[in-house]
Amino acid sequence: MAIAAQPQMPRVWRAETKPHKFCPGCGHGIVLKALGEAIDALDIQERTVFGCDIGCSLLSWDFFNLDTVQTHHGRTTPVLVGIKRARPELVVVSYMGDGGAYAIGAQHLVSSASRNDLVTIIVVNNTVYAMTGGQMAPTTLPGQKTETTPYGRDARLTGRPILGPELVAAIAPPGAYVARGSIANIVQLKNFIQKGLQNQLEGRGIAFIEALSSCPTNWHTNAAATWRFVEKEMTAYFPVGELRIPAEKPSGRFQEVPPYGS
Amino acid sequence: MATRPVTGEQRAFMTGNEVVAWAALAAGADIMYGYPITPQNEIMHYWTRMAPKYERGFLQTEDEIAAGFATVGGVLAGKRAFTATAGPGNVLMQEAMAMAEMMRLPTVVVVTQRGGPSTATVIYSQQELNLTCFGGNGEGLRIVYSPASHDELFLYTIKAFNSAWKYRFPTFVLGDGYQSKMREPVTIFDPEARGITMEPCRPMVGLPGEKRDPAHLRNTYNLEDELYEVLTAAIKEYEAISPRVVEWDTYAVDDADLLIIAHGVVSRAARAAVVSLREGGFKAGYFRPVTLRPFPEETLRSLAARARNLLVVESAYGQLKRLVQVSLYGLETPVTGYLRPGMGITPEEIVEFIHAKELI
Ligand SMILES: Cc1ncc(C[n+]2csc(CCOP(=O)(O)OP(=O)(O)O)c2C)c(N)n1
Ligand code: SF4
Numbered sequence: 001m002a003i004a005a006q007p008q009m010p011r012v013w014r015a016e017t018k019p020h021k022f023c024p025g026c027g028h029g030i031v032l033k034a035l036g037e038a039i040d041a042l043d044i045q046e047r048t049v050f051g052c053d054i055g056c057s058l059l060s061w062d063f064f065n066l067d068t069v070q071t072h073h074g075r076t077t078p079v080l081v082g083i084k085r086a087r088p089e090l091v092v093v094s095y096m097g098d099g100g101a102y103a104i105g106a107q108h109l110v111s112s113a114s115r116n117d118l119v120t121i122i123v124v125n126n127t128v129y130a131m132t133g134g135q136m137a138p139t140t141l142p143g144q145k146t147e148t149t150p151y152g153r154d155a156r157l158t159g160r161p162i163l164g165p166e167l168v169a170a171i172a173p174p175g176a177y178v179a180r181g182s183i184a185n186i187v188q189l190k191n192f193i194q195k196g197l198q199n200q201l202e203g204r205g206i207a208f209i210e211a212l213s214s215c216p217t218n219w220h221t222n223a224a225a226t227w228r229f230v231e232k233e234m235t236a237y238f239p240v241g242e243l244r245i246p247a248e249k250p251s252g253r254f255q256e257v258p259p260y261g262s
Numbered sequence: 263m264a265t266r267p268v269t270g271e272q273r274a275f276m277t278g279n280e281v282v283a284w285a286a287l288a289a290g291a292d293i294m295y296g297y298p299i300t301p302q303n304e305i306m307h308y309w310t311r312m313a314p315k316y317e318r319g320f321l322q323t324e325d326e327i328a329a330g331f332a333t334v335g336g337v338l339a340g341k342r343a344f345t346a347t348a349g350p351g352n353v354l355m356q357e358a359m360a361m362a363e364m365m366r367l368p369t370v371v372v373v374t375q376r377g378g379p380s381t382a383t384v385i386y387s388q389q390e391l392n393l394t395c396f397g398g399n400g401e402g403l404r405i406v407y408s409p410a411s412h413d414e415l416f417l418y419t420i421k422a423f424n425s426a427w428k429y430r431f432p433t434f435v436l437g438d439g440y441q442s443k444m445r446e447p448v449t450i451f452d453p454e455a456r457g458i459t460m461e462p463c464r465p466m467v468g469l470p471g472e473k474r475d476p477a478h479l480r481n482t483y484n485l486e487d488e489l490y491e492v493l494t495a496a497i498k499e500y501e502a503i504s505p506r507v508v509e510w511d512t513y514a515v516d517d518a519d520l521l522i523i524a525h526g527v528v529s530r531a532a533r534a535a536v537v538s539l540r541e542g543g544f545k546a547g548y549f550r551p552v553t554l555r556p557f558p559e560e561t562l563r564s565l566a567a568r569a570r571n572l573l574v575v576e577s578a579y580g581q582l583k584r585l586v587q588v589s590l591y592g593l594e595t596p597v598t599g600y601l602r603p604g605m606g607i608t609p610e611e612i613v614e615f616i617h618a619k620e621l622i
Contacts, residue, residue, distance in 0.1 A: 014476075046470040049338075054482065062478040067467035069338060070480035071331065072361055078328035082335020083468065085321050086293050086343060090468040111324035 010036030012045050012064045021059040025226055027213025028056055030183040031124055032063055034211075035093070038194035039066070042201065044091050049083055051076045053096030053105075055131045056215075057124060060095065074105025081108075081117050088118070088261030091200055098125045098210075102138035102162045109164075113172040113206055116259040120196045120207040123164055126215040127234065134218030138162040141237055146218075161237060168208040169243040175205030175259060178244035182212035184231050185240070192242070203262025204246040212238055267316055271451040278441040281412045282346065282372050283308035284450050285419035290460050291370075292341040293319035295332040299351040300384040301439035302374040306346065326351040330358025330371075337367045338479070340465025342423055344370035348439070350381060352390050352397070359432050360398030364481040366496065368426035368433065368463075372419065375438040377604035385439045386606045388526055391581040394434050395555045401493070403500045405433040405507055406555040408525040412448035415441060418552075420453055420460075427461035429503045436554065438577075440606065441527050500556070509552035510561055514540060518547025520622045521569040522612070523562070523586055524576060525551050532575050534609035535616070544622045551585075559589035566590050571621045572597045575612055579603045 009015075013036055022028045039045055050066045052058055054073035061070040071079045080092040101109055101123040112119060128146055129135040135148040139161045143152040153161075169178040177199040181189035189211055196207030212234045216226045267287040276284075282305045286294070294313070296306045306322070313320050323329040329345045336343025347355050352373050362369040375390040377383035396402040405425050407418040419435050426433035453460055467477050483489040511529075514536055515521065524532035529550040539546035549565055551558050566572055572595050574583040583599045590597070600607070600615050616622055 047468060049467045058480070058482050061480040061482070065476050067469075067477045068479065069335075069467060069477075070482055071334070072357060072481075075327065075331045075358070075361075078323065078331035079335040079338070081321070081323075081328075082295060082332030082337075082343070083339040084335075085295075085319060085332070086336040086339035086341040087465070087468055089470075090339070107324050108328055111328070 011040045012036045012066055014063060014065045017062045020063060022056065023217045025214060025216040025223060026056070027126060027183040027211070027215070027230070028060070028124055030186055031122065031189065031211045031213060032060055034186055034190040035122065035193050036064060037190050038197055041194055042197055044197065044201070047089065048091045048093060049080065050093045050095065051080045053100035055097035055100055055129070057096050057100070058131070074100045074103070074108065076100065077105060077108045077112050077119060077121060080119050081112060084118055084261065091197065092119050094119055094121045096123055097130065098123055098127070098139040098164065099129045099137050102164055109168065110171065113168045113176070113208065116173045116175060116205040118200050118203060118205070118259050118261050120200050121209070122193065123208070123210045124213045125164070125210050125238065126213045128215055128218045130215045130218050141233060163238065165208060165210050165243045168206070172206055172208070172244060173257065174248065175246050176244050177205070177207040177246050179242045180210045180212070180238060180240050182230060182235065182240050183214060184212070184227070199246055203259060205259050210238070212240065265316065266452060267312065268450050268452045270455045271449055273447065274450055275445055275447050276412070277304060277443055277445050278412055278415050278437060279304035279374070279443070280308050281415045281448055281450070282419050282435070283312065285416045286344060287312055287316060287318070288450065288452060289420040289423045290342055291318065291344050291423065293321070293336050293343045295321050295323055295329045295336065295343065295345050297323050297326045297329045297347065297351060299326070299348050301376060301442040302346040302348050302372065304442070305372060326354035327357055330355040333369050333371070334358050334362055334367055337362070337369050338466045339468055340463050342427070342463050344372070344423070346372040346374065348374045349376040349378060349390070352393055356393065356397035359404070360400050361481050362432040363398060363400045363403050365479060366430040368430055370422045370426050370433050372435045372437065374442040375436065383604060386577050387438055387604045388528060388577040388581065389603060390436065391554060391578060394436050401497065402555060403431050403496055404555050405429065405431050406436055406553060407434065408436045408552060408554050409441070410526055410529050410550065412441070412446050416448060416450055420458065424458070424461045425507060427463055429507065431500065436526065438527055504556035507553060508556050508558040510558040511550040511552055512565070513548045515547035515549060515565050517545055519545040519570045520547070520616065521565055521572050522546060522548045523550070523572060523574045523582070524548070525554060525582055528575055528577050528607050531607045531609045531612060535612035538609060538613055539616070539622065546622060554585065557585055557589055562586065562589055563593065566593055566595050569595055571595065573600060573616065573621055574598070575600045575607060577602055577605055577607060
């Protein structure tokens with residue numbers, strides 16, 4: 001009997017630390033696989049520095065055969081900006097959850113976007129604070145139940161979910177690449193991430209990719225309900241696609257200014 | 263492009279902030295990450311004026327949290343990176359310095375203390391001693407220099423980079439607003455001209471072309487045992503290097519009945535008070551910890567054991583006094599404090615206080 005071939009894993013995959021530490025059904029592994037494939041495709045393993053946040057993303061601290069720095073909640077981007085400014089020849093990837101990006105680290109995201117920092121930021125949007133046990137996140141959907149919104153998120157009390165890519169797209173100068181992908185379409189997601197890395201390599205500007213992702217543990221969902229939530233409910237609020245591409249012409253008040261270190 | 267900002271030795275007359283900027287240049291600092299706060303602003307101002315001439319970098323970040331973490335990034339990338347801050351900025355920066363402490367990152371921070379608590383004043387203060395020595399969720403595995411003059415500000419800024427990279431603990435130069443803004447004569451120098459070799463810097467990440475295992479650096483641990491092991495090793499190393507790092511200064515201590523203890527710019531008033539007491543025939547001496555972390559406790563203990571009275575003078579409500587008392591635990595010599603939080607202190611006041619309290 002023929003043995004089914006193992007799915008191909010990225011070259012940067014660190015076999016010693018697999019199986020990985022995320023829960024079964026977690027989207028983080030899929031996003032990281034897409035990132036690994038993109039790094040392979042561009043052949044930039046040697047000069048890539050991967051930074052991860054606090055939150056479930058920290059479980060990727062030894063995920064890849066890549067130089068990795070695990071830092072504090074919300075502070076991954078400034079650490080990588082610090083590296084990039086000191087060593088522009090390196091490729092830096094800032095990897096975090098929606099809490100790290102849009103709540104505690106929001107000021108860093110806004111400032112990096114407006115500076116057009118040459119970093120590639122990947123935000124895993126799972127609509128909850130996962131590692132701390134499923135509290136409301138900046139991306140929790142209206143009506144969604146979490147540990148701190150036990151009757152469902154009431155937007156009148158807590159505001160509406162933050163649209164991260166739309167925010168970055170609105171403030172980043174020309175040259176920025178901004179997209180939202182989903183673990184439901186891994187080919188497209190990998191493509192977005194690869195374009196985001198390419199944007200940094202070519203010195204055009206910031207790259208920001210949000211990935212819609214799953215957290216069955218904190219959603220308390222089975223496989224079918226997990227996918228339904230990602231594909232239907234999340235996508236209805238968070239549209240998937242490219243929001244900014246570097247080729248677009250500068251418009252309005254924005255002037256074409258090459259990013260620092262390009 | 264000029265590469266040597268200072269050649270040989272040069273006399274100058276400048277502010278403390280200017281001294282720090284020149285020292286960082288002379289030390290070969292590669293990049294500064296900063297966020298404006300008085301009274302350290304001119305460190306950034308002078309740095310941003312001079313840095314491009316010597317191919318050094320600068321980034322003004324969005325806040326001190328980012329400045330601290332970007333400094334961490336610069337250090338990870340193998341650069342002599344530094345930042346400067348004060349007061350509430352020092353509070354925000356403690357988050358990054360806790361990470362630097364855990365990961366043994368040679369960050370350098372120049373703190374120009376301002377009055378606290380909260381936003382307070384921007385002039386005199388020694389109220390950031392606790393924060394700088396022990397701030398953050400850690401054990402205070404740091405090196406903290408407290409210079410008293412512009413000559414020392416220059417020297418210890420250079421030394422901070424060397425101690426940081428040599429011993430791999432976050433290193434601070436703890437000045438204050440008064441030092442920052444006052445002008446006095448200073449000798450600036452090229453470290454090489456004084457036989458000082460700058461410690462080499464090496465990247466911890468990003469070494470394309472080098473055959474090695476990838477670095478997986480973290481400051482989160484899953485198990486208590488794992489964390490305990492890492493920390494115990496760091497503590498052991500901190501204790502081992504401490505005798506090589508501690509520094510202090512004394513004056514007229516050999517037969518002193520009264521030992522006045524002070525640090526930083528306030529120690530100049532303490533020293534002047536000793537001079538005037540000696541002129542009056544009183545046996546006073548002075549002791550100044552130059553490193554607040556590690557604290558020169560052995561030397562202080564032996565001097566304190568011989569004295570009849572100890573007086574701690576500081577522009578804070580007992581932050582130094584507590585360090586002194588902890589160091590002297592078990593000794594009978596009484597410790598009095600002349601504690602003036604956020605105030606300047608003159609030699610006359612100290613002498614008057616000593617007579618009023620009959621300490622000599
Ligand atoms: C300063 C600080 N505040 C709070 C925490 C606790 N904390 C750890 S993970 C986390 C939430 C992370 O959520 P998110 O960024 O969305 O990532 P996820 O776990 O969902 O991947 C919080 C609040 C912390 N580590 N540091
Ligand atoms: S808690 Fe959620 S986000 Fe975290 S590893 Fe588990 S499934 Fe993934």
